[in-house]
Amino acid sequence: MRPTFMGLETAKRGIMVNQKAIDIVGNNISNINTKGYTRQRLDSVSVHVYGSDQYNYSSIPLAGQGVDARGVAQIRNPYLDAKFREQYSDVGYFDQKAAIMDQIEGIISDPEVEGTGIKSALTTLSQALADFSQYPYQQTNANIVMHAFQGVTQVLNEYDANLKTLMEQTKNDFSIAVKDINTKLDQLSELNRSIAHEVFVNSDYDGVNYGPNDLLDQRNTILDDLSRYGVVQVTDLEDGKVQVKFNGKVVVDASGASHTNDHLTIGKDGTSLTWDSSGKAANLGSGAIRGFTDMLTGGDSITAGIPYYQNQLDHLAKTLAHVFNSKVHADDPAQPDKYKELLSGDGNGNITAGNISISDKWAEDSSYIIREKNPDGDLDNTDIMAMKAALEQDFDFGGEFTGTFSEFVARTTSILGSDIKTNNSRMDASLSIAESVEKERMSVSGVSLNEEGINMMTYNKAYQALGRLMTTMDEQLDMIINKMGMVGR
Numbered sequence: 001m002r003p004t005f006m007g008l009e010t011a012k013r014g015i016m017v018n019q020k021a022i023d024i025v026g027n028n029i030s031n032i033n034t035k036g037y038t039r040q041r042l043d044s045v046s047v048h049v050y051g052s053d054q055y056n057y058s059s060i061p062l063a064g065q066g067v068d069a070r071g072v073a074q075i076r077n078p079y080l081d082a083k084f085r086e087q088y089s090d091v092g093y094f095d096q097k098a099a100i101m102d103q104i105e106g107i108i109s110d111p112e113v114e115g116t117g118i119k120s121a122l123t124t125l126s127q128a129l130a131d132f133s134q135y136p137y138q139q140t141n142a143n144i145v146m147h148a149f150q151g152v153t154q155v156l157n158e159y160d161a162n163l164k165t166l167m168e169q170t171k172n173d174f175s176i177a178v179k180d181i182n183t184k185l186d187q188l189s190e191l192n193r194s195i196a197h198e199v200f201v202n203s204d205y206d207g208v209n210y211g212p213n214d215l216l217d218q219r220n221t222i223l224d225d226l227s228r229y230g231v232v233q234v235t236d237l238e239d240g241k242v243q244v245k246f247n248g249k250v251v252v253d254a255s256g257a258s259h260t261n262d263h264l265t266i267g268k269d270g271t272s273l274t275w276d277s278s279g280k281a282a283n284l285g286s287g288a289i290r291g292f293t294d295m296l297t298g299g300d301s302i303t304a305g306i307p308y309y310q311n312q313l314d315h316l317a318k319t320l321a322h323v324f325n326s327k328v329h330a331d332d333p334a335q336p337d338k339y340k341e342l343l344s345g346d347g348n349g350n351i352t353a354g355n356i357s358i359s360d361k362w363a364e365d366s367s368y369i370i371r372e373k374n375p376d377g378d379l380d381n382t383d384i385m386a387m388k389a390a391l392e393q394d395f396d397f398g399g400e401f402t403g404t405f406s407e408f409v410a411r412t413t414s415i416l417g418s419d420i421k422t423n424n425s426r427m428d429a430s431l432s433i434a435e436s437v438e439k440e441r442m443s444v445s446g447v448s449l450n451e452e453g454i455n456m457m458t459y460n461k462a463y464q465a466l467g468r469l470m471t472t473m474d475e476q477l478d479m480i481i482n483k484m485g486m487v488g489r
Contacts, residue, residue: 005477007476008470008474009065009066011469014067015463020069021044021459022456022460024040025452025455025459032447036218036221036224038217038445039074039447040074040075041074044068044069044070045068046067046068047067047068070210072213075445076444076445077441077445080440081220084434085223085234086231087433087434088224088227089227089231089232089285089286089287091427091431092230092288093286093290096295098420098424101416101419101423104163104416108412108413109417118409121152121155122409125145126388126391128144129145129148132144132381132384133384133385145369146358146362149324149342149343153357156317157356160352160353163309163313167306170306174271180229182264185226185261187222189252191219191222192252195212195240199240219242226246228288229284229289230246230247230284230289231285232246233248242254246282247285249283250262262275262276264282271293273289273293301415304415309412315400315408316397317352318352319405320343321342321344321351324343324390325343327387328387341361341362342359344359344360
């Protein structure tokens with residue numbers, strides 16, 4: 001025989017489950033704009049209660065006992081998570097390179113302020129030498145030439161100083177990124193511990209894990225953020241825990257009650273990375289960290305990082321000094337192969353873009369560049385013409401390029417421009433794929449107001465119907481308790 005109050009219990013269970021479902025809908029809508037929030041769903045199951053094994057009687061009277069809630073699940077697709085993180089690492093790599101290359105471009109390319117770049121300085125020098133060649137003994141013109149050379153050296157000094165500042169700034173940003181990675185690895189290990197402590201495994205049905213969804217959201221957000229730095233692989237473990245790898249290297253792990261995580265250490269050079277656990281070099285694969293290291297160490301035209309452009313400026317400075325220090329003859333006719341030093345470096349013969357300047361003798365007297373008149377008293381502009389011609393001649397710049405000074409500058413800026421264009425193109429492609437995957441992922445995990453509105457109406461109608469059912473069952477019980485057996489009295 002059917003239990004007397006089974007109908008009321010069935011209605012009560014239904015009301016409670018649908019009430020909880022409405023609560024979940026409200027939580028989803030409330031967090032529609034919350035970063036990292038994953039849409040939640042109340043999983044329910046039909047209640048099945050059967051008779052005792054000791055007695056072989058029909059289970060039909062015990063059937064239909066309503067619904068029960070088995071847990072609140074997150075709606076996520078692990079494949080889309082992995083796909084997004086894979087693409088996001090590429091985005092991080094190209095984006096980080098773009099940020100640094102844009103700053104290099106702002107340093108070595110001709111600035112927006114006309115007349116302050118290296119091309120303009122070389123043009124000014126050429127015009128000054130042209131004017132001086134016509135009047136090689138006028139001190140005014142000599143002074144103009146000296147200041148023109150000063151302009152070239154000062155631009156090189158400024159470029160070099162700005163690149164060095166960028167190098168230090170980039171190293172500092174690199175250090176901040178590494179600290180952020182270490183912090184996030186610590187957080188993941190702690191979240192593993194917290195989630196494992198609170199997770200609920202519903203073994204009564206299909207073994208689904210139900211855990212603290214807010215902590216799971218935090219962990220997923222951290223994993224997404226980490227994927228910008230490098231190639232992240234995530235493996236699900238028991239009790240809601242995860243194992244995390246960086247480009248195949250295990251960095252977060254959990255085994256039983258043991259929770260571990262690794263850390264990164266920056267070398268004394270400010271650019272190399274090692275794992276604390278092994279002391280071996282760290283390779284995080286494609287990502288922002290690789291973007292940092294490529295720009296901090298790239299010294300050739302293929303990798304073309306900050307050191308490459310520093311080297312290019314040094315080649316320009318050395319070639320300038322070598323060429324023009326062999327153009328103005330000394331005043332001693334007995335030493336026809338001796339020349340006046342116009343450009344100098346650190347005093348030990350080392351000339352770089354950072355230390356090149358006009359020589360002390362020339363700085364003290366602008367007429368230093370003027371040769372003595374020949375015995376016949378004729379004007380001698382041979383040296384000045386040779387200096388002017390040098391600006392249009394081809395020279396070897398560090399064994400990497402042969403051409404004029406202007407062509408060398410144009411080539412250097414052209415390499416940078418081409419690298420920026422290529423990098424931006426690849427970044428746009430990676431970003432487009434990542435955005436497409438993220439859109440697909442959000443279609444699964446994100447909150448849809450339309451969908452939640454439909455769910456809310458559905459659960460509310462079920463709630464109302466169950467309330468009506470309980471009223472009906474109450475009326476039936478009233479009939480049984482208060483009115484049955486009254487006939488004939």
